[in-house]
Amino acid sequence: MAEPMRIRATMAGDVADVKVLMNHIMETGLRKDSKTGQLVPAHYITEVTASVNGTKVLDAGMGGGISKNPYLGFKVKGPKAGDKVVVNWVDNKGDKNTAEATIG
């Protein structure tokens, strides 16, 4: 499931506005397959971390209640244009993905 993740980071005044779009099925493990009647195994992102220039700004825990292909927006005060934002996620099967973007 390591499909690319998209990040957009823009400065608005002294606050960096970061928007992240992750590609993930976010299966809760509570849903039944309509054909077989079996529960579809859980497969969702459990942790997302974000850092700016190597300093951690966000550490999120997620449950199956986040929508498929999760969107996450957050704001950080302090960075300057040209600074680097790195976002990582890990899912309940141990898959992980990383993406980075430059604040523009």
Added chain:
Amino acid sequence: MNALRRNVLKSAAGAGTVAVAVAAGLLKPSMALAGAPRSAFEAKNVGDALKGMGATGAVDSKDITIKAPDIAENGAVVPIEVTSGIAGTTAIAIISEKNATPLVADFDLSNGAQGFISTRIKMGQTSLVRAMVTAGGKTFTAAKEVKVTIGGCGG
């Protein structure tokens, strides 16, 4: 282990104490930094989820704004935006009260991250969406009802 972690975090005057705990092998680094323990995400009702997070006794606050649709046509994708006007906000959690597992997500904010989170959640049915905000060691809360016409969980 989780109870231990809560206590360590509560009693920590600063990051130094946590670092000592990490060094002593009491806490794995990922555990010390992550938000609510995984068990809170598996809790089947709001009370257990809050207890798991260590966020009981939250105070209602008007400084928390939840931006969400009044009526969500599709419960699988409900945009939620939480803004905390409380100074020193360090964490925001989102709870959809009638979901099979109410705790949706928990965000720890640090190093300049603002009291703002925008995301999209699944909602099984019409219910209150609750935001829990931690600031200065205290927990504040606010809720907004979202009506769901088509559920997003289970099918």
